[in-house]
Amino acid sequence: MKKRVTLKQIAKELDISVSTASKALRDSKEISQDTRDKVKAFAKLYNYKPNTIAISLQNRRTKNIAVVVPEIVHHFFTTLVSGVEKVANAQGYNVVVCLSNESFEQEVNNMEMLANGRIDGFILSLSKGTLRKKDYRHLQEVMDQGMPVTLFDRITDEVMCDKVVIDDALAAKKAVTHLLDRGCKRVALVTTVDYVSVGCERTRGYMNALKNVGIEVDDQLILKIEDMDTCVSEIQEFLSKIEFDGVFGVNELFAVSAIKAAQKKGLRVPKDVAVVGFTDGILSQQFSPSLTTVVQHGYDMGQTAAQMLIDRLESDSDLAFTTQVIQADLVKRESTAVAIKVT
Amino acid sequence: MKKRVTLKQIAKELDISVSTASKALRDSKEISQDTRDKVKAFAKLYNYKPNTIAISLQNRRTKNIAVVVPEIVHHFFTTLVSGVEKVANAQGYNVVVCLSNESFEQEVNNMEMLANGRIDGFILSLSKGTLRKKDYRHLQEVMDQGMPVTLFDRITDEVMCDKVVIDDALAAKKAVTHLLDRGCKRVALVTTVDYVSVGCERTRGYMNALKNVGIEVDDQLILKIEDMDTCVSEIQEFLSKIEFDGVFGVNELFAVSAIKAAQKKGLRVPKDVAVVGFTDGILSQQFSPSLTTVVQHGYDMGQTAAQMLIDRLESDSDLAFTTQVIQADLVKRESTAVAIKVT
DNA sequence: TCTCCACACGAAAACGCTTTCGTTGTTTAT
């Protein structure tokens, strides 16, 4: 087991001082070309790599950024992490991933654990627990200590920081409008409880779309789901007793469950009922019928969020906070295809 | 912006030395109860948190572990990361996630980037690039420097370290046997190219299952896929020109694509052809017909891998390398349901 | 010859903490 070689050892071997060795490796012109070469050759030979921890301690920057997500087994969040990874790595940063599991306490704990010098900044999507509690002191605290935070997707107006989101209301409106354009008259909505910012926005978009064409919102057609674990049966129960010819589900699972529930009722998709979802994951793409859905471009969001954070980390003047809105698109697939009329 | 308070500042304020402050906070009996209380009160008041980086430098341990996965937008890998996160966090470790994107170079780069003091050990699944190249020097190198590595899922015999896997061959055999038991005579196999260790093992399991009941392996029934991007059409093309009554796909996507291809051919699933997949992701669960599949228990694997790594990190005597085999189970669903005979 | 200035390098502080090894002043045993 050959231990890592340090600057001190190099210095001793070459009979120079540590400072000379350090400067030589960094190509300081203070050092003669001769010694520079010598030191570099030696360093290469012994595979010297500077100790990152020591450097971090020195300049009080770790080149680590944390991504805190409610859960990771979820297409949108994983693509986002991918995007963050990409731009972070390209700029010499490492990404430490933390899961809040939708819990306020875990979110707080994780942030405290990381804020003590381990990382330079946070990229975070609020947990449901936090959204319900509306307690954002842990965010404010790290920011007060000069540690930047970039919020994404599930955000709040109550803390001032960089944010990156999609226009959920607009995207939802587009989705529902697509349904309406297709001729749907009674569009059901399967959404989340209101404290989830994005769910709420999407609900708003649904209503806007209806108002836009003069259809009154019918509460009978709206299902708000609290517990993801029981959503499948809830949706089935809900759809079994209403009349509808379209469904907008605010995520993949809701949409797919709606399709299955409709089919169980003897309705054909897309012939009798058209369905639109949210998030373009593997399920939307591969389900049969494939799902018309809103694509959130999580990869792009991740890249944007990471870049915003890094920009702030690397600028000395303090930038004004901005909110970036990422374009969301509706991708049309089989679940809303217009039936080909056989005349 | 209130900067973090350091030991030095506490010491100065309280007019004691840094060492006394440090000891007081760690409840050293060298310090009088009186000063201990005083220091702790002050520390609490000013929300003192020791700087993790300084401590890391001091004892040359970071309490960070790295998980390197080929890609993260994949059910198995995300559940694994979740499992790692859980046991790591519970023991005060942070998890830094790195993506190799199936590329040898990125795997090497990432590991080099992290090995310089940032982390204490690796949990890693080999990228396809690495498997193809059969070059494991980067692993050997970090291990030579005393940094433990735990390999999972996609492993190799060529490096000696802790490993955690499932018995892919056995699981595949179970899967195919289930098909055979159901009455299938011509079971097609959709698998990966051979250098992917797990794909290869699963192929072996398929063959074993056939041999077991005296069926000869028919190469016509085997499709090996190199490029994931074109797999859907490849599978369709493949299945269009063979006769089969069962399919075993070595992942979710292969299996689902097979179902769709069969349906396109006018075959009913599971009535005319039964299908089994691998990995119990959202697609397997939600696709219609739902998929009979091998569940790999990624969450358990992650927990096991993390625990193995941490055990090694925290033991001073060096443990013998072990390979843990996680139980894999076949979950039976609609895609292999026996038709209910209506007499 | 004397001064001045590159030049090439080294000493030491600093980052924030832990830990070892004194150094006091006080108490106990002899």
Add this chain to the structure above:
DNA sequence: ATAAACAACGAAAGCGTTTTCGTGTGGAGA
């Protein structure tokens, strides 16, 4: 009374770097 033991604390080294500020050469210019 004297040595020994103890209690409570501080100084300093050390972790591996970077960086500032010398310092000792030698050569150029006056």
